Amino acid sequence: MTYPQVVRVYSTYQDPDYECPWQSVAPRGSTGSGVMVAPQRILTGAHVVANATFVQVQKQSDPKKVTARVVAISHDCDLALLEVDDKAFARNIKPSVVGDLPKLRDAVQVVGYPIGGEEVSITEGVVSRIEVQRYEHSQRHLLAVTVDAAINEGNSGGPVFARGKIVGIAFQALPDAENVGEMVPAPIIKRFLDSVKRKKLPDVPGIGISTQPLENPALRRHLGMKSRDSGVLITAVQYGSSAWGKFVVGDVLMQLDGHSIADNGTIRYRGRHRCQFDALIGDFQCGDVIKARVLHKRKAKDVNLSLQPMKWLVPRTEYDRRPMWFLFGGLVFQRLTAEYLRNWGEHWWDKAPKELLHSYYLGLRRPERQEVVVLAQVLADAVNVGYEAFHNDSVTMVNGEQPVDMVDFVGKMDRAKGEVVIKLSSGATVLLDADAARAAQTRILDLYHVPGDRSSGVPKRRKR
Numbered sequence: 001m002t003y004p005q006v007v008r009v010y011s012t013y014q015d016p017d018y019e020c021p022w023q024s025v026a027p028r029g030s031t032g033s034g035v036m037v038a039p040q041r042i043l044t045g046a047h048v049v050a051n052a053t054f055v056q057v058q059k060q061s062d063p064k065k066v067t068a069r070v071v072a073i074s075h076d077c078d079l080a081l082l083e084v085d086d087k088a089f090a091r092n093i094k095p096s097v098v099g100d101l102p103k104l105r106d107a108v109q110v111v112g113y114p115i116g117g118e119e120v121s122i123t124e125g126v127v128s129r130i131e132v133q134r135y136e137h138s139q140r141h142l143l144a145v146t147v148d149a150a151i152n153e154g155n156s157g158g159p160v161f162a163r164g165k166i167v168g169i170a171f172q173a174l175p176d177a178e179n180v181g182e183m184v185p186a187p188i189i190k191r192f193l194d195s196v197k198r199k200k201l202p203d204v205p206g207i208g209i210s211t212q213p214l215e216n217p218a219l220r221r222h223l224g225m226k227s228r229d230s231g232v233l234i235t236a237v238q239y240g241s242s243a244w245g246k247f248v249v250g251d252v253l254m255q256l257d258g259h260s261i262a263d264n265g266t267i268r269y270r271g272r273h274r275c276q277f278d279a280l281i282g283d284f285q286c287g288d289v290i291k292a293r294v295l296h297k298r299k300a301k302d303v304n305l306s307l308q309p310m311k312w313l314v315p316r317t318e319y320d321r322r323p324m325w326f327l328f329g330g331l332v333f334q335r336l337t338a339e340y341l342r343n344w345g346e347h348w349w350d351k352a353p354k355e356l357l358h359s360y361y362l363g364l365r366r367p368e369r370q371e372v373v374v375l376a377q378v379l380a381d382a383v384n385v386g387y388e389a390f391h392n393d394s395v396t397m398v399n400g401e402q403p404v405d406m407v408d409f410v411g412k413m414d415r416a417k418g419e420v421v422i423k424l425s426s427g428a429t430v431l432l433d434a435d436a437a438r439a440a441q442t443r444i445l446d447l448y449h450v451p452g453d454r455s456s457g458v459p460k461r462r463k464r
Contacts, residue, residue: 005036005096008113012054018340021323033112033158036095042082045157046075047137050319072196075317076204078137078171079192099165102127110149112158125149132276139316143279144182151181188282201286206310208241214263224298232265239365240311246303252295313363326410327453329437330379330444335406336372371405379448383440397423414461
């Protein structure tokens with residue numbers, strides 16, 4: 001087969017500079033692959049067009065590139081839908097159809113445009129594993145399919161076929177493994193395309209809980225579980241998530257959407273795959289209602305969950321948006337996000353400050369603390385002498401009050417009079433005279449070529 005519906009995707013993108021959040025890094029270009037799933041509509045990977053400023057697509061053996069635009073994107077599941085306005089582009093090409101979840105050992109074909117070649121590449125392999133994996137682009141744990149076929153950089157975003165239908169979109173290669181890659185499976189693709197068709201939010205919802213296995217007999221007895229009961233212990237509930245107000249810490253989650261959860265946290269997905277119960281979430285859209293059964297104070301009860309987008313104390317995906325920042329007296333404050341942590345390079349999970357990593361991995365989003373505000377850097381000036389070393393440290397208090405989020409923090413700073421006392425998680429204290437800090441703003445902005453004292457999205461200070 002020649003697969004004329006598989007196209008090359010060219011993306012020009014411009015990432016934000018999280019070290020100097022008021023500017024962006026230089027534009028760059030990259031290529032990936034995609035597949036036509038409807039007339040003039042192309043499915044590809046979200047990472048292929050993340051932060052894109054200009055997108056083009058190109059058919060096989062055709063030197064002409066055609067402009068495309070992103071009409072829908074879900075960074076959670078690493079999928080994006082492009083549209084081409086040029087009606088001649090898709091002429092005489094039959095769009096591909098999305099199939100079903102493949103079975104283990106099914107033969108598949110990975111089709112795309114790997115770096116270094118002009119023609120379409122087809123590599124064959126078999127399905128070797130179906131389970132929940134961490135998606136590198138979003139850090140979400142969702143169902144993924146592993147195939148023993150090479151997925152190179154240019155292949156990414158391209159289709160994986162079985163029996164002539166799309167069964168996945170190639171999205172990442174397994175590290176430290178040769179000719180092994182992973183694909184977004186058909187059920188997640190169908191959910192994404194259906195959400196676009198129904199004009200619903202394409203994000204993958206999240207339950208918003210942390211759990212631990214219940215394989216210890218003594219712990220099971222303590223919780224009042226019977227021999228036939230199984231499930232996982234809920235150890236945390238994120239504020240604003242689907243589970244907030246429905247579950248409490250100490251509940252045992254026993255069933256989700258009619259699937260019994262084993263004591264090790266797994267379910268029998270689609271009747272044939274044993275994988276973590278997270279796999280179910282990829283089948284649903286934000287706004288869907290599913291039923292859960294929990295053991296609450298030794299009594300079983302059914303709960304309806306209205307699925308919402310995932311809420312974290314530290315956001316995992318910040319693509320296609322600019323950083324939120326605020327400058328006061330030369331002190332630059334930002335929200336803590338996964339993108340901010342990537343300032344520490346490829347191995348940021350080992351190199352970033354441990355306190356910030358603790359908030360990322362274990363931080364709990366609560367009504368009183370919904371974001372982490374970080375003193376990111378100090379632009380040296382007479383008004384902030386002695387505070388140069390206090391950077392990459394999170395804010396715990398402003399004049400004795402804990403900030404709820406970045407907007408609340410900025411509001412507290414804007415309203416401050418006299419002395420402004422900022423407590424940091426390291427125990428350090430930063431004290432500024434509010435009038436002196438504001439008087440120094442113009443000088444600091446000019447010296448460091450900063451366009452203003454805050455990003456868009458942060459409310460402006462009301463003049464008194």
